[in-house]
Amino acid sequence: MAYNCIVLVKQVPDTANISGKTMKDDGTVNRAALPAIFNPEDLNALEMALRVREQHGGQVTVLTMGPPRAAEVLREALYRGADRVILLSDRKFAGSDTLATSYALKCAVERTGDYDLVFCGRQAIDGDTAQVGPQVAEKLGLPQITYAESIQALQGSEIVVQRAFPLGKETVKCTVPCLLTVVSSANRPRPPSARRMIAYKLAATSLECPALLKQWPEFETAEALDRYLAERDQKIPVWTAADIGADEEKLGLPGSPTKVLKIDYVVLETSESRQVPATPEGASGLVRELIQDHIV
Numbered sequence: 551m552a553y554n555c556i557v558l559v560k561q562v563p564d565t566a567n568i569s570g571k572t573m574k575d576d577g578t579v580n581r582a583a584l585p586a587i588f589n590p591e592d593l594n595a596l597e598m599a600l601r602v603r604e605q606h607g608g609q610v611t612v613l614t615m616g617p618p619r620a621a622e623v624l625r626e627a628l629y630r631g632a633d634r635v636i637l638l639s640d641r642k643f644a645g646s647d648t649l650a651t652s653y654a655l656k657c658a659v660e661r662t663g664d665y666d667l668v669f670c671g672r673q674a675i676d677g678d679t680a681q682v683g684p685q686v687a688e689k690l691g692l693p694q695i696t697y698a699e700s701i702q703a704l705q706g707s708e709i710v711v712q713r714a715f716p717l718g719k720e721t722v723k724c725t726v727p728c729l730l731t732v733v734s735s736a737n738r739p740r741p742p743s744a745r746r747m748i749a750y751k752l753a754a755t756s757l758e759c760p761a762l763l764k765q766w767p768e769f770e771t772a773e774a775l776d777r778y779l780a781e782r783d784q785k786i787p788v789w790t791a792a793d794i795g796a797d798e799e800k801l802g803l804p805g806s807p808t809k810v811l812k813i814d815y816v817v818l819e820t821s822e823s824r825q826v827p828a829t830p831e832g833a834s835g836l837v838r839e840l841i842q843d844h845i846v
Contacts (some may be wrong), residue, residue, distance in 0.1 A: 551706060552607035553630055555599040558670040558686065559592040559627065560610055565820035588623045591671025591719070593630075593739040595732040598701065599669045600631045600740070606704065608666070609633045613658050615643055615651060620756040621786055628750040629742035635660070637755055647806035648677070652685035654801055657794040661691060668729040669711075672697060680731070693721060698730040699739075718799040752784040761805055791823040 593633035599610045612627040614620050615638035623765035638658050646654065659668060668687070673680035680696075687694035699714035707726045712719055714733050754762060758786035759779075769775040779785040791801055799805060826832045 553602055553666040553704070554608045554664055555602055555610045555667045556662060556665045556668060556732050557596050557599045557610060557612045557622055557627070557632070557660075558590070558668065558683070559590045559596065559614045559653055560671075560674050560676075561586045561614065561623045562589045562674050562676040563587075586619065586622065588626055588693050589671055589674045591633045591673065591732060591734050592623075593671075594628060594734055595669040595730070595734045596627060596632070596739045597739040598698070598730070598732050599667070601669065601737070602701065602704065603631075603633075608649060611636065611662055613638065613655065613662070613816040614657075615639070615646075618755060621755045621758060622817075624786055625741065625750065628753055629746045630740055631743065631746065635638075635753075635786055636823035637757075637786055637788045638790075638794070639674050639755075639757060639788050640801075642801045643789040644794075645803035645806060646801060648679055649682040649807060650686060650688060650801050650805035652682050652792065653805065654736055654791070654796055655682070656689035657688050657796045658789060659686065661789070661794050666727050668727070668730070669694065672731045672733050680836075683729060688730070688798055692727055692729045693724050694729045694731070695724055696731045698732050699735055704794065750784065752779060753786055754784065755788050757788055 564587045568813050580647070596612065603610050611633050611634040612624060612632045614623055618637075620639065621637050624632075624637055627635055632845065633711050637785065638654060640731075643650075643654055659665065670683040670686070672683070674682070680745060684694055684696060695711045695713065697713045697715060699719070700712045700713050701709060702712055702721060703710040704726075708723060709728065710721060710723050712721050713731065714735055734834070747846075755774075758777045759775045761768060762775060763772060769778065790800055796829055826836050
């Protein structure tokens with residue numbers, strides 16, 4: 551039996567390389583000031599979906615919600631093996647908390663058509679809430695398996711999954727369709743394929759076409775470039791709030807009851823420092839001190 555899989559992914563700020571003003575005055579993340587990456591556990595979710603397709607057949611569709619530059623993670627998904635990618639982008643989505651985000655994703659999942667399995671990372675590194683996946687499952691009326699580490703069996707309308715926790719593991723059985731949130735220990739995500747990078751090197755959304763005109767001077771207008779991409783199956787579709795039939799009152803800031811009350815910036819300062827010479831004598835002296843202080 552073939553299974554159609556949907557993977558929910560997110561482009562997140564690289565929290566290991568924070569620079570500039572990271573928060574806006576309204577308490578939302580200033581994403582333009584931060585380098586962006588593919589959320590790590592979403593890569594594990596994508597890999598798990600790709601392995602399901604390889605073993606059972608079907609299709610892998612990747613969805614992300616964000617500004618135009620979020621198309622970068624969709625191209626990365628194509629390079630790694632996704633069959634279809636979709637960007638949800640609309641100013642009405644801006645400022646969404648997990649409740650509004652999960653509502654928009656739920657509407658988008660329903661619009662994609664028939665599906666059997668929905669995958670997403672356990673949590674995103676920018677919020678660490680681990681709420682979006684379970685909330686999407688609740689809104690879709692699906693059973694959910696969180697902390698999924700491996701699929702032990704998948705046959706017909708039944709799936710057996712091993713879950714991983716800090717203090718142990720458990721194996722659960724569930725009916726399909728269902729939603730899985732995937733942990734980082736699940737697998738090692740495959741690297742982008744050189745062949746697929748060549749095949750999808752032109753992939754872009756219509757929102758990116760005006761900026762791409764500088765690279766493609768032979769096209770006089772963004773509309774002409776957009777048509778060129780569509781003719782070559784390189785156009786990444788963009789869905790707006792209207793496209794997914796969403797209630798605008800449940801989107802963005804109006805649909806987000808979560809508010810940031812206060813932000814505190816913690817600055818760590820050293821009270822004492824000493825430079826150790828990069829010589830055998832300097833290293834020996836440092837080791838002696840560490841032993842005398844019972845550090846080692």
